[in-house]
Amino acid sequence: MSDMILEVKDVTKKFPGVVALDHISLSLKKGEVMAVCGENGAGKSTLMKILSGSYTEKEYEGDVFFNGQKTHFQSVRDAKALGIEMVYQELNMVLTASVAENMFLDDLPSKGPLVQWKSLYKKTEELLVSMGMEEVRPDQIAGRLNSGQLQLISIMRGISHNPKLIVFDEPTSSLTDAETKVLFREINRMKEQGTSVLFISHKLDEVFTIADRVTVMRDGAFISTDNIKDIDEDTLIERMVGRKIENQYPKTKSIIGDEVLRVEHLTVPHPSIKGKNIVDDVSFSLRKGEILGIGGLVGAGRSETLGGVFGQYTKNVNKRVYIDGQEVSIKSPKEAKSHGISFVTEERRLTGFIPNFNINYNLSLCWMDKLLPTLFINRLKEKQLTGAIFNRLGVKAPSINTMVTNLSGGNQQKVVLGKWLIGDTKILFIDEPTKGIDVQSKTEIYKLLCELTAQGVGIVMVSSDMPELINMSDRCIVLSEGRITGEFLHDEVTQESIMRAAISEEK
Numbered sequence: 001m002s003d004m005i006l007e008v009k010d011v012t013k014k015f016p017g018v019v020a021l022d023h024i025s026l027s028l029k030k031g032e033v034m035a036v037c038g039e040n041g042a043g044k045s046t047l048m049k050i051l052s053g054s055y056t057e058k059e060y061e062g063d064v065f066f067n068g069q070k071t072h073f074q075s076v077r078d079a080k081a082l083g084i085e086m087v088y089q090e091l092n093m094v095l096t097a098s099v100a101e102n103m104f105l106d107d108l109p110s111k112g113p114l115v116q117w118k119s120l121y122k123k124t125e126e127l128l129v130s131m132g133m134e135e136v137r138p139d140q141i142a143g144r145l146n147s148g149q150l151q152l153i154s155i156m157r158g159i160s161h162n163p164k165l166i167v168f169d170e171p172t173s174s175l176t177d178a179e180t181k182v183l184f185r186e187i188n189r190m191k192e193q194g195t196s197v198l199f200i201s202h203k204l205d206e207v208f209t210i211a212d213r214v215t216v217m218r219d220g221a222f223i224s225t226d227n228i229k230d231i232d233e234d235t236l237i238e239r240m241v242g243r244k245i246e247n248q249y250p251k252t253k254s255i256i257g258d259e260v261l262r263v264e265h266l267t268v269p270h271p272s273i274k275g276k277n278i279v280d281d282v283s284f285s286l287r288k289g290e291i292l293g294i295g296g297l298v299g300a301g302r303s304e305t306l307g308g309v310f311g312q313y314t315k316n317v318n319k320r321v322y323i324d325g326q327e328v329s330i331k332s333p334k335e336a337k338s339h340g341i342s343f344v345t346e347e348r349r350l351t352g353f354i355p356n357f358n359i360n361y362n363l364s365l366c367w368m369d370k371l372l373p374t375l376f377i378n379r380l381k382e383k384q385l386t387g388a389i390f391n392r393l394g395v396k397a398p399s400i401n402t403m404v405t406n407l408s409g410g411n412q413q414k415v416v417l418g419k420w421l422i423g424d425t426k427i428l429f430i431d432e433p434t435k436g437i438d439v440q441s442k443t444e445i446y447k448l449l450c451e452l453t454a455q456g457v458g459i460v461m462v463s464s465d466m467p468e469l470i471n472m473s474d475r476c477i478v479l480s481e482g483r484i485t486g487e488f489l490h491d492e493v494t495q496e497s498i499m500r501a502a503i504s505e506e507k
Contacts, residue, residue, distance in 0.1 A: 004068075005030045005165060005196045006051070011062030013046050013055065017398065020046040021060070022220045028165070033187060033197040035211035035228075037204070038240050039438035041396065041408035043220040044200050048167050051198075052086040053079030067164070083164035087155050087171055089436055095143035100124040102142050103157050127156050132182050144271070147174040147347075148298040152182070159186060166190070167198040172206060173436045176298045176464075184210050202438055204233050216240055241440045248439065249471035250446055254453040256474065257288030261341075261427050261458060262322040268301070268308040268482075269316045278304045280482035286427065286458040291449065293473030294462045295498045300479040302462045303346055306429045310336045310343045323427070339427075342420035344413075346431040346462070352416035353404045360386050360400045363419045389418040394444065410441025417448065428452060431462045446472060466495050478502050 006028040013021040021043045028034050036044050049055050050064065053073035057064075064071045066082055073079050076086075093102050100120045101108070108115050124138035131152055142150060151174040158166055172180045187197055187210055201207055207214055208228060216223040216239045223239050237248075268279035279301040286292050294302045307313050309321060311332040321328055323339050330336045333343070345351040353362045363386040390400045393414040397407055404415055413433070420428065433449070434442040449459060449472065463469045469476060476493045478486035478501035486501025 003029050005066065007065040008047070008051075009063045009065070011047070011050065011060055011064065013043075013050065013060040020220050021050075023062070024217070024220075024222050026215050026222065026225060028196050028198065030196055031191050031194045032212050033191060033199055033210055034225075035199045035201065035207040035214040036217065037201070037207060037214055037236060038217035038223075039408070039410070039440050041219070041411070042217040042240075042438075044217055045169065046220075047217075048086065048169060048198070048200065051079070051165075051167060052076055052084060080161070083162075085158040085161055085163040085166045087158040087166065087168050089170035089173055093142050093150055093154065095141075097142060098139050099128075099136060099142055099145070099153060100138040102153060103127065103138075103160065105157070107161075127160060131156055131186070132178075146299050148176055148179055151175055152179060155183060155186075159190070163195060165196045165198070167200070169200045170202065170436050171199075172201065172203060174298070179298075180206070202436065202442075204236060204439075207236075208233070218242055237439055240438070248443055248446075249467070250443060250450060251472055252450045252454065254289040254450070254474075256290050257456060258324075259285050259322075260288045260324060261286040261460075262325075263309055264320040264322075266305065266308050266319040267317065268304045268313050278482050279308055282479070282482070282484055284477055284484070286460055288426075288456045288458050289453045290474045291453060291459045291461055291472055293469045293476035293493070294460065294479065295464075295469050295476055296479035296502050298464070300502065301482040302479055303431050305479065306343060306431055306460065306462060310341060310429060312343075340424055341427045341429065342425040344417050344420065344428070344430040344433065346435065348409075348412055348416045353412065353419075355405045356403075358401045358403055359390065359395065359397060359407075359415055362404050362415055363389055363400075365419055389421055392421075393418050393448070408438075408441075410437035410444070413437055413441065413445065414448075417445070421452075425452075425457060428457055428459045430459060432464060433461060434463075434465065434468060442468075466498065469498065470494065 004027045008024060008026050011021055011024045012019070024043070024047060038044055050060055053076040056074050057072055066084070071082070094105070103124050104120060108120060110116060121138040128134065128136050128138065133149065133152060136145065136149060142153070151171065155171055171183060175183065190197065199211060211228045213225055213227055214231065214236065215225045216236065218240060262285045264283045266279055266282045267277050270276040270278040282305055284292070294305065296302050304313065308317050308319060309330065311330045314331055321330055328339050330339065336343070354365065360382070364382050386400060395411050395414050397411060404412055407415070433445055453459060461472065470493050473493055474490050476488045476498065477484050478498055480502055486497065488497055
């Protein structure tokens with residue numbers, strides 16, 4: 001009897017004008033963890049949607065065998081019935097429902113028409129304890145949790161069904177190092193029980209930590225499969241991008257100028273805990289041409305610091321903001337923009353672009369005042385402005401009229417960043433600039449940030465990616481429990497110095 005639980009044979013998936021998968025074949029053993037690596041747009045997510053039943057057998061060519069039997073999936077439910085679970089990078093949660101309801105969304109324990117709440121809460125509590133989340137209550141509303149907690153709940157939901165095969169798509173993009181260790185512990189436990197795992201990640205250190213084998217895809221085609229012990233990181237990257245990348249972090253030494261931004265005594269109340277501040281009396285400055293990194297653990301107040309300055313949060317927020325030495329009032333994003341501040345948020349799919357519009361519209365969205373001298377949009381000027389940015393960023397798309405949702409994650413991020421480059425940005429806030437994007441796109445984003453600093457733009461960059469923070473920051477501050485617990489110049493920024501400050505309890 002074959003020890004293969006999954007066999008994909010000669011699978012091809014086409015979209016109008018695009019071959020997303022081109023005769024892909026791979027196999028997965030029982031109790032094995034296989035990493036699937038490749039740039040955004042390589043076809044990884046398309047393949048996973050076939051395996052999870054999101055695409056039916058009539059929507060692709062080729063065959064998929066599970067446990068030796070050819071699959072005939074007509075829906076996600078069919079895949080689940082065979083024991084295949086999918087944990088997506090984008091959270092699929094009902095934020096107005098409780099943690100317990102989200103955990104057992106499609107399998108609520110009931111007696112007749114009535115939900116057995118006591119049983120539901122008990123099962124949920126046991127799962128929360130097993131994942132080290134004792135601080136979360138089963139009846140707590142999901143929308144009040146941070147992104148890392150929500151991601152762990154999504155992971156637990158998939159694990160709780162005791163699958164034969166589970167697919168993780170960028171599962172650690174919102175997790176802390178400690179939470180990632182919990183996930184890896186669960187993956188190793190599942191391996192011992194015979195569960196197979198497909199693990200998609202751009203974080204190559206995780207791939208080398210957790211995978212038994214690694215498969216590389218590029219432009220919809222199969223490139224290679226290797227035992228993890230037989231390949232190194234440089235070779236893996238070269239196969240993913242099709243060439244060597246000499247410098248993943250192309251940081252140039254820019255000329256640091258005068259102070260462009262100073263924030264004093266920023267305080268932002270906690271959204272759900274009365275009497276607690278998520279940002280507590282934070283002060284910092286930024287100079288022209290400088291990249292100021294902000295490090296810290298999830299929940300330390302990093303994103304809220306940017307949002308508090310930008311005017312995203314206003315209720316009971318205290319702050320004093322100075323731009324070019326002059327005090328300014330910022331009570332809304334519109335006011336922040338009028339002072340030359342731009343903000344690329346962490347969750348690009350939620351707050352970065354409008355999914356139902358094309359690239360052109362999303363690029364011009366923030367600058368309609370430049371395009372509306374009268375009642376009508378100046379389409380010629382719009383085309384000139386957006387076309388220049390589209391070409392400058394090298395967005396991989398058939399045209400500027402392509403829908404943003406049809407782009408890879410890296411190209412979506414270029415559009416989100418590009419919309420701020422049309423105006424007169426002097427200060428750029430960027431939160432997790434390369435979250436969930438591939439190696440090549442990361443390098444392109446870094447080059448763009450360096451171009452901006454060379455032009456005198458000051459950048460404040462929040463990042464959970466240690467190498468990114470270490471290599472790209474001219475200076476770095478670290479937050480812990482809403483307060484600054486460390487500040488380091490470029491040569492002093494190390495993983496050890498950041499982590500020591502991140503877990504500090506000094507006030």
